[in-house]
Amino acid sequence: MAALSATDLRAGYGRGDDIVRGISLDQAPETILAVIGPNGSGKSSLVKTLAGLLDIRAGRVAVTGRDVTRETPAKRVAAGLAYVPQEANVFPNLTIGENLKLATEFLRGRAGVGPEQRERVLGLFPEIGARLKTRAGDLSGGQRQMLAFASALLANPEALLLDEPSAGLSPKIVGQTMEAIVRVRETGVTVLLVEQNVAAALDVADEAVVLVAGQVSLRASASDMKAADLGALFFAKVA
Numbered sequence: 006m007a008a009l010s011a012t013d014l015r016a017g018y019g020r021g022d023d024i025v026r027g028i029s030l031d032q033a034p035e036t037i038l039a040v041i042g043p044n045g046s047g048k049s050s051l052v053k054t055l056a057g058l059l060d061i062r063a064g065r066v067a068v069t070g071r072d073v074t075r076e077t078p079a080k081r082v083a084a085g086l087a088y089v090p091q092e093a094n095v096f097p098n099l100t101i102g103e104n105l106k107l108a109t110e111f112l113r114g115r116a117g118v119g120p121e122q123r124e125r126v127l128g129l130f131p132e133i134g135a136r137l138k139t140r141a142g143d144l145s146g147g148q149r150q151m152l153a154f155a156s157a158l159l160a161n162p163e164a165l166l167l168d169e170p171s172a173g174l175s176p177k178i179v180g181q182t183m184e185a186i187v188r189v190r191e192t193g194v195t196v197l198l199v200e201q202n203v204a205a206a207l208d209v210a211d212e213a214v215v216l217v218a219g220q221v222s223l224r225a226s227a228s229d230m231k232a233a234d235l236g237a238l239f240f241a242k243v244a
């Protein structure tokens with residue numbers, strides 16, 4: 006069974022045209038699927054639609070077979086679908102410890118949420134665990150991203166949606182962030198990774214999809230995608 010599944014998904018903003026225009030994708034458990042494509046192709050909109058932040062106009066979203074299409078964002082997290090937005094993904098005025106505490110505030114009742122999961126997650130991100138009293142606003146970009154991952158993982162998700170985790174990070178820190186994503190996958194989490202940094206994403210992904218104008222124009226293994234002419238794919242004319 007797919008860990009994450011979207012079927013004929015359509016979504017857009019307000020009364021505007023569809024931005025997500027009929028996307029279907031099934032993601033096998035414990036894989037990393039990179040979502041790449043040119044600026045404005047709808048990558049962030051897709052991930053927001055999966056997370057429940059953009060109203061679904063048609064189609065279906067399921068997490069480990071459970072239909073969450075009509076669920077609120079909070080209920081989707083409780084169903085096993087966690088989301089790390091591109092920006093504003095931590096509370097800067099709160100400490101690391103306070104951020105982590107808040108992350109589980111609305112998750113009572115979800116299996117696997119609690120002190121053991123907290124220990125497991127802090128074990129994955131030791132530099133976060135060692136600085137629980139530090140204000141999140143005082144962290145570097147890379148550390149802030151680790152805190153955002155850790156906060157999302159406290160929900161013990163089946164699938165994790167990441168929107169451009171490399172944005173604004175130096176190349177060295179991008180590498181460390183991608184390594185962290187691999188560690189997350191090794192704990193059994195399925196990761197959907199939206200990235201502008203195509204090379205970094207393909208280095209860690211199993212598979213990738215190219216989005217052009219809100220539709221999937223190609224799906225391939227990460228290694229085949231590395232060999233593809235992405236320039237031609239990204240800038241192909243779409244009807």
Ligand SMILES: Nc1ncnc2c1ncn2[C@@H]1O[C@H](COP(=O)(O)OP(=O)(O)OP(=O)(O)O)[C@@H](O)[C@H]1O
Nearest residue numbers: 018021024042043044045046047048049050051201
């Ligand atoms: N809040 C919004 N209201 C209206 N239209 C929006 C909104 N956010 C995005 N869009 C539009 O949706 C389209 C897709 O944007 P989206 O941010 O999903 O693309 P993207 O592939 O993630 O781009 P980028 O790589 O630049 O982040 C764009 O035409 C954009 O103008």
